[in-house]
Amino acid sequence: MTDVVMPQMGESIVEGTLTKWLKKPGERVERDEPLFEISTDKVDTEIPSPAAGVLKEVLVEEGKTVAISTVVGRIEESAGNGASAPAPAAAKQAPAAPPPPPAPSAPTLAPKAAEPAAQPEPPLVAEAPSQPPAAAAQADGDSQTGALSPLVRKMAREYGIDLRQVKGTGGGGRITKQDLDAYMSAQGARTMAQAGAPAPPAPAQSSAPAPAAAPPASRPAAPAPATPMPRAEAPRARVEPMSTMRAKIAEHMILSRRTSAHVTTVHKTDMTKIAKMRERHKTEFQQRYGYSLTYLPFVIAAAVEAIRAYPIVNASIEGNNIIYHNEINIGIAVALENGLIVPVIRNADEKNVTGLQRAVVDLSTRARSRQLKPDEVQGGTFSITNFGSFGSVFATPIINQPQVAILGVGSVEKIPVVVDDAIAIRSVAYLALTFDHRLIDGAVADQYTGKVKSILENWSEEVL
């Protein structure tokens, strides 16, 4: 067997991301034929195979970042002696873990694995033949924290790991992500041992008094494997990079919190009239337009009309200037599978309820299929978020910068209310307006929200 290792593609490089296997386990590869690809800082590199033979094992999956010299796979040079090499599945991605009590390991990636791990192979990487000579010299020095990758530093911070307790196996004895993974797995194993539990694959260990060094115990356990696995191998967490959209959302949310003085005011709104009208027109509307009539277009129409009375809600701040927008462009928050986008209904004041409903359906459909044009997510002057559709009664939304207010719509529920000293059943929703207190005073915010409420409660215009 020939080990395939993560090559060092430059002096300063301590780890690489394996982006693609160009061969599958069991496939034949020639010496120097491209075997896998790695990615480092805008550079994609094809790595040739160190030997001719059959790719026996893939030890590092695509997308994983590992330290240089980590064994990422193995090649069997001749087809004859296969039986002698059981798959050390347990070692799949925990290089240099302090060897846990060798439990029988379940074969995972290896294509055939005749008998399960009679003899677990030594931890990967530990021998690291191509490490720079400096590695051994300072392997357990505790002043090495200066040379850590940002990822490692972040992980250590997040999980409260004392890096002096972690053995580094990277170039120059550096601590890599895998070292932390291994360390955390080992800590997890220790926690289990103390609890004395027989360790079924369930997050049951959280009841055990965790040693101080294992704060991950308080976190939700990673997805439990379907088949019983050696406990020490279950990762305590899964680390994955943010998608661009997620990073942008994160950036925007914090920016908004930093920028605006958020205050939320909530008005209870009687939606009975709207509910009845909706009930009356539901079937016909659906037949005529092919989509249903919801509460949202009524709320948008009311919000827009109220903006005419209180234009400051439709403003933004630039330096010491207040920009009053002449256009009323309403952003509608749309939940995506893994994120959120706020497409904009332009000139919403020129549309009636039917037109608004159509715009909502159109924009949200295209948002979910990622077909929005760039200018359809720009230029909003006020936003509406409809968390009621997910069952929330009320919430405190974050302002969509550079706007100064956002209206949140809670779910419409039938509740008993007192009307003229009698108890009646009414359809009620909470309208939550988050406003930027730098620009909008509480009184104005309440007058505005009160106006929205009054428009909705006294709705008379027919839809069809």
Added chain:
Amino acid sequence: MREMRTCEFRDLGRAGYAEALAIQKDLVEQRKQGLIPDQLLIVEHPHVITLGRNGHRENLLANEEELRRAGIEFHPSDRGGDITYHGPGQIVGYPILDLREWKRDVVAYVRAIELVIIDALAEFGIQAGRLEGCTGVWVNGRKVAAIGVHISRWVTSHGFALNHTTDLKYFQYIVPCGLTKPVTSMEELGSHAGRDEVAAALARQFAKHFQFEEYTGRNACATTMETIS
């Protein structure tokens, strides 16, 4: 001292992305076999949006139909990096180097490419620099040049794209390289330098930073690269 190293410069003028890709592929093969010295191709592409192998499709903000209507081609690519736009007014450089004859270091290579562009821009009075963690060349937080590289057996392909007089509105279709940071061009930064002048400066700085003792110009089109020798 290492032996005399030579680089050939080829200005392909205007060439389609696929066409330039085929030329690169061919030259990479020849370079691997040692049939030719290192190369620097300079080219200008028609409107095209390319997506790196590890790029994210969601950084493309328009669908392919919209791109077609806007006259923009879409092309997946095997370079590193995310999504980018090429088009008229942009000077694209594709170095085909055997890094074993320079440094076996992919990060040093990318840093050197950045330096080539920074020093070339300095010749036109533009103070550009790096942005920690964001490969490329930046001027006041705006990206003026993008970098994306592919390496096979230490031979490089793909390279850099410098916005010279690029119409920046085309970047609205993408999140360049997955970053939500603005782009700029030499023109926007107030430079009136001509295309050939800039290409020559790039070639000159390229030769300097990659320590080529000898360089020859080989022009696929009329523009001259003699100024560099």
